[in-house]
Amino acid sequence: MDNSTQESNLGTENVVTYESPYPLYAMAFSSATTATVSHALRRHHTGNHHRIAVGSFIEEFSNRVDILSFDDEALTLKSDPSLSFEHPYPPTKLMFQPNFSLRQSHDLLASSGDYLRLWEVKDSSTEPLTVLNNSKTSEYCAPLTSFDWNEVEPRRIGTSSIDTTCTIWDIERCVVETQLIAHDKEVYDIAWGESGVFASVSADGSVRIFDLRDKEHSTIIYESPQPDTPLLRLAWNKQDLRYMATILMDSNKVVILDIRAPTTPVAELERHGASVNAIAWAPRSCRHICSAGDDAQALIWELPTVAGPNGIDPMLMYSAGAEINQLQWSPLQPDWIGIAFANRLQLLKV
Template structure:
């Protein structure tokens, strides 16, 4: 199949598959009418790739535009389109990526232009790698990054300056998520979930700690439909931990039906009670959180099995009927 006009060839009414020439990890779905999906390669070398594919939900096809593929230094640890395209002030999609630095790119109709490279290291051109970032939906000028150097940095990306930098944890910070305009949370190798309010930078609130000391927490997802709830996952664990920030320390639910480590989580964009998880067992599970959990735990409401470990998932905000999962060199869109 010619890569230049590569289209998905495995499809049904509920499943569309895109085959990439590379192993995939980072992934983002645009919320603009372009229906674009950015896919980052995971290659153990300096030069990696970001491909941009378009999804046609009428013909159920995915098409790659070779003019929108570009080199990226190191594998991107995260990709994210501007969460509010109308507020970006630009007619085109804006894409952010993290790796060695935070970068912004403008995705034009047939080209990609780098907008900015943001580096907060004063001492040298080298900096601690960024593990993740989150783009603030309420204040789109803000992006928060997390780093292996224990810090979280809040950028004003419109001005290209650091708004603030916090030593957030005792060890590497693995993920960051915005709640409100000035409130974010982070998870770390120190095993804690902490919430920060930019109005009081000296203090943070620990709302959860791993039951086994120093078990790293890898991912964090804040429920945008109900900010009382967030989800996190532990390293080498089959559990998704659901937290209620009103009752710290004790999870309100633990979802334990995966048969391997959970790697990715995503809340439904339009529902406060639905979440999807993907793991090493190749399963993408969709859960409906009950108002009261039963004594035997919670079973998923639906299940999809991929052919290998699921490394990443995204629940589309623009098209809430679709969830994208990445495994090996494939990206699949699942209709839910």
């Protein structure tokens, strides 16, 4: 990537593209290689194949999730039709179980939409495992906007919903551990910090932190400067839990927060030319974050210890072919970032 111009000088060896028959939105990197999942595969190739799930965004009931295989040596990205599956409604988020262990025989994938669903990705098929539904009435369910899988306590998944609640599931027992009325309006995103601490953002314009040891209280650490400007996404810095990032609706800013100093951002990243849609912290660096938006740009930032008077410039830029809707940073291969725009998934080597 080139940090001096808007246009990227990425060579073809630095970008791998997959074209889907459908518009794409949700995307997830597995934390396992298919070589660790399957001993049979290990005999057949030397390179590592990494799984990536992508979800279609079709405005009707019938949607799809495709499981792709990325070979980081041959730089190929291919769909595995035997693992792809039908999904009710477009998935609002996809996430593989974090910290895959060698004790597991199969990869677990979670998806949100009408309900939270768990899928078992095997060598030659993907099987539905369970549908987690906390709706008290069978005829109506409030759509789930997002969820996050707890890295420290992998039996826990927290979901956020348009019905103002966050629900913490114990997926091993398939029961609700707790449900909190988290905000005054729709909750758009949720992120775990520690095993019992999570944060959420909402259409009410606030970032709130919850501790499961004290469910009656939450701490507001940021509110939109203009009242009731929704906050759409939240990313907690897993390498340094003092920091998190959020984005506002229809705003070109990425707001960086220090939870020790509530209400005032420690930095605002304002170099996008249009609304920011997605943010992701680097998996192994506490100072790097990537953002992407409607200006078709993916920007990588290195946060300084002290921000200068003129703000912060991105260190790297990449121009995509259309508005970027989704962005994920690979947990296993921190050199690779995935972006989704239109019907394409692109992997960028940074």
